[in-house]
Amino acid sequence: MKTASPHRTTPPLLLGASLLFWGIQVGLLPLACVMAILLELSHPVRFRWAFSKKDFNRISDLCALLFVGIFAWLLMVHRSVFIIFTTMMWLPAVLFPLVFCQTYNTEPQIDIRSISLFLRKQKEGPQSGTPFAVNLNFPYFALCILSASFAFNKNSGFYIGFMALSAGALLAVRPARFSPISWAILFILACYGGYAGHVGLNRLQLYLEARGLEWFYDMEREDADPYRNITALGYIGHLKRSDRIFFRVRPRTGVQVPLLLREAVYDQYSSSNWYAIHSDFERIAPEAPEMVWPLGKASAPAAGIEVAAHLRSGQGMLKLPGGTFQVSGLPLLNLSRSRLGAIRVKEGPGLIRYTARFGHEVLSPPPSENDLLVPKAERAAIDQIVSELKLETGPPEKRLETLANFFEQNFTYSLDLNSGNTLTPLAHFLLKYRSGHCEYFATATVLLLRAAGIPARYVTGFSAHEFSLSGSWIVVRERHAHAWAMACVNGVWQDVDNTVSTWRETEDEAAPSWQLLSDLWSWLAFRFSQWQWRQDAGDFSGYVPWLLIPLLAIVVRKLWRTKRIKPVRRAESSPAPVRRYGSDSEFYQVVEKLNRMGHVRNPGEPLSDWISGIGRSAEGRRLTASLRPILMLHYRYRFDPEGVTPRERRVLQEKVRAWLIRSEKRDEAGDAPQS
Known part of the structure; x- marks a missing residue:
């Protein structure tokens, strides 16, 4: 009969406390509570299991599969460097089955050859057991603290918890020749020195990152121009767009649908492409501690939307209404704005959810001479339309209305691209073909307004208009990408979308029959991303511990069926029956x-x-x-x-x-x- 070893490699409650600390930091407290209870029950509970080397082989393989599965899933959902941090945060849960089995094993140590793929094939000698014996308690304790350090929480609670756990662990191995007072003084000095060094290194890192990014960006900008929008003007064929859901929008009070969400603004046109020249990005400072990012002067009445979007490699452009004056809820380190009002994110998580408050007036810098330029190649066709519509005279509002009616009554929307042989693509669109997609309508609107003396700019973004089946979110697909103009009328910028009103119906008619299935998969990935990046941790964390119960039940049932469970009887109990496998039966x-x-x-x-x-x-x-x-x-x-x-x-x-x-x-x- 085998009994539980009375020797404890870690003091009671230490592993449980480290798991609770990890759960609080990474937002998985319910799961951490279940894991901590299961480990700490090993102290009052006397029964143990006799795990063989082959059992530990299978358990370690299970942990490896969990690790690979989590990493692969995160790689599919979030193509960002942040998946490394997220994977590290999950390591205590991934390795928990191994520590759990060691805790309830009849031996307090594990033969490391059973959990190492490289050492399993080594031949066992008569004295090979001792050098390979290892106890995982203290390494697992350190892993919990390490994984907790990868959380995005930036507060002093981590360091306080780290010091408390370190004190408990070090007390268990304190040499007897040192008095408790001397030990406490040395520990406090070490904590103070460590905290000072931590703060200093953190500030040095932030300084070097800020300066290094600026230097790298300046050098990169000399070799490549990141401020160009390549249009499909002049292409021949059929323009195909994906039905993939790009991001989601939840409208709040005062929101009218469809809603135009701006992503980038351009002010110079040449050879069928739009450019934003001399439009460097400047960093925006948030209003601490609420993490509210002011973008302009507030206006009333104000409306609001909530946007949930993925970031590729932790960076991207925010999708915002033109009149956005405030953004909140962004757990970001770097938010910057271009000269023309585009907002760029850097160093963000894989999924961001932010709230945008906006008014009716479009916020953009005052117009310049660039906002009245018309390329010479387009001047003839533009002047002809301006003359026909008499856009040079009359109130600006009347001229905008005339131009909108001109496109609505004389043009059609089409993804079939065509081009003239002698005319520019835009001139062919205005004078001959009179059918095209949003880039044609937006480019023509900007240049016609400029020729009429009204400053105008070219805007790209998305049209949010398709509600999901639940009705609470608006799904914005890749084919909902849109282009429009913005005009300065009486000193105030406003959006001008002259694409014919049937364009949304035309795009929706091209939806494939399997769109519902792809939307369901996208919704599942979105909900997982919400939970993974703790945007809705309260909705999911309560269910996480239940995922561990079936796994443990399967392991226990499997071990019981293979007759490896060995209950340990107390010394004062009746004589225990002989427990053998029976291979020597007569x-x-x-x-x-x-x-x-x-x-x-x-x-x-x-x-x-x-x-x-x-x-x-x-x-x-x-x-x-x-x-x-x-x-x-x-x-x-x-x-x-x-x-x-x-x-x-x-x-x-x-x-x-x-x-x-x-x-x-x-x-x-x-x-x-x-x-």
């Missing part, structure tokens, strides 16, 4: 004797069926009449988790010996043994 001598007598047992044939088959004949019945009770004892000795008592073990030996003696006498007398 009944196998009976099996060998029957085989020699010609009653050969087929491979894998149950003993009870085999003996029943022998007893079908008259001679066989006399031969096996006394074997039934012996077989029952053998089964209990071989398979029953409780085993047999020493007295029953002696009964089995005596009955087998008696049967063999009778069998020998039968062979000598030519008759079967009697029971």
Whole structure:
């Protein structure tokens, strides 16, 4: 009988406290509570399992599969460097099955060869067990603290918890020759020095990152121009767009749908492409501690939306209404704005959710001479339309209305691209073909307004208009990408979207039949991302601990069925039954004797069926009449988790010996043994 080792490698509650600390930091407290309770129950609970080396092989393989599965899933959902941080935060949960089995094992240590793929193939020698024995408690304790450090929480609570846990761990191994007072003084000095060094290194890192990013960006900008919008003007063929859901929008009060969400603004046009020249990005400082990012002067009445979008490699452009004056809820380190009002994110998580408050007036810098330029290549066609519509005279509002009616009544929306042989793509669109997509309408609107003396700019972004099946979110697909103009009328900028009103219906008609299935998959990935980046941790964290219960139930049931569970009896309890696997059962001598007598047992044939088959004949019945009770004892000795008592073990030996003696006498007398 094996008993639990009285030696504890870690003091009680230390592993449980480290797991709770990890759960608080990474937002998985319910899961951490379940894990901590399971480990700390090992102190009052006396029973243990006898795990073999092969068992630990399988458990370590399970942990490896969990790690690979989590990393692969995160890689599919978030193509960002932040998946490394998220994977590190999950390591205590991934390795928990291994620590759990070590805790409830009859031995307090694990042969490291059983959990290492490289050492498993080494041959075991007579003294090979000791050098490879390792206890995982303290490494797991350190892993919990390390994983907690990858959380995005920036507060002093981490360091306080770290010091408290370190004190508990170090007290357990404090040398007796040091007094508690001396030890406490040295520990406090070490904590103070560590905290000072931590703060200093953190500030140095932030300084070097800020300066390094600026230097790198300046050098990169000399070699490449990141401020160009390449349009599809002049292309021939059919413009295909993906139905993939790009991001989601939840409208708040005062929001009218469809809603235009701006992503970038351009002010110079050349050779069918738009550019934003001299539009460096400047960093925006948030209003601490609420993490509110002011973008302009507040206006009333104000409306609001909530946007949930993925960031590729932790960076991207914010999707905002033109009149956005405030953004909140962004857990970001770097938010910057271009000269024309585009907002860029850097160093963000894989999924961001932010709230934008906006008014009716579009916020953008005052107009410049660039906002009135018309390229010479387009001047002839533009002047012809301006003259026909008489856009140079009249109130600005009236001229905007005239231009909108001109496009709505004389043009159609089409993704089939065409181009003239002698005219520019834009001139062919205005004078001949009069059918195209949003980039044609937006470019023509900007240049016509400029020729009419109204400053205008080219805007790209998305149109949010398709509600999800739940009705609470607006799904914005990649094919909802849109382009429009913004015009300065009486000193105030406003959006001007002259794409014919049927464009949304035309885009929706091209949706494939399997769109519902792809939307369902996108929704599942979105909900997982919400939980993974703790945007809605309260909605999901309560269910996480339940995922561990089926896994533990399967492991325990499997071990019980394979007869490896060994309950430990207290010393004052009654004598425990002998617990053996039964491979040395004397009944196998009976099996060998029957085989020699010609009653050969087929491979894998149950003993009870085999003996029943022998007893079908008259001679066989006399031969096996006394074997039934012996077989029952053998089964209990071989398979029953409780085993047999020493007295029953002696009964089995005596009955087998008696049967063999009778069998020998039968062979000598030519008759079967009697029971």
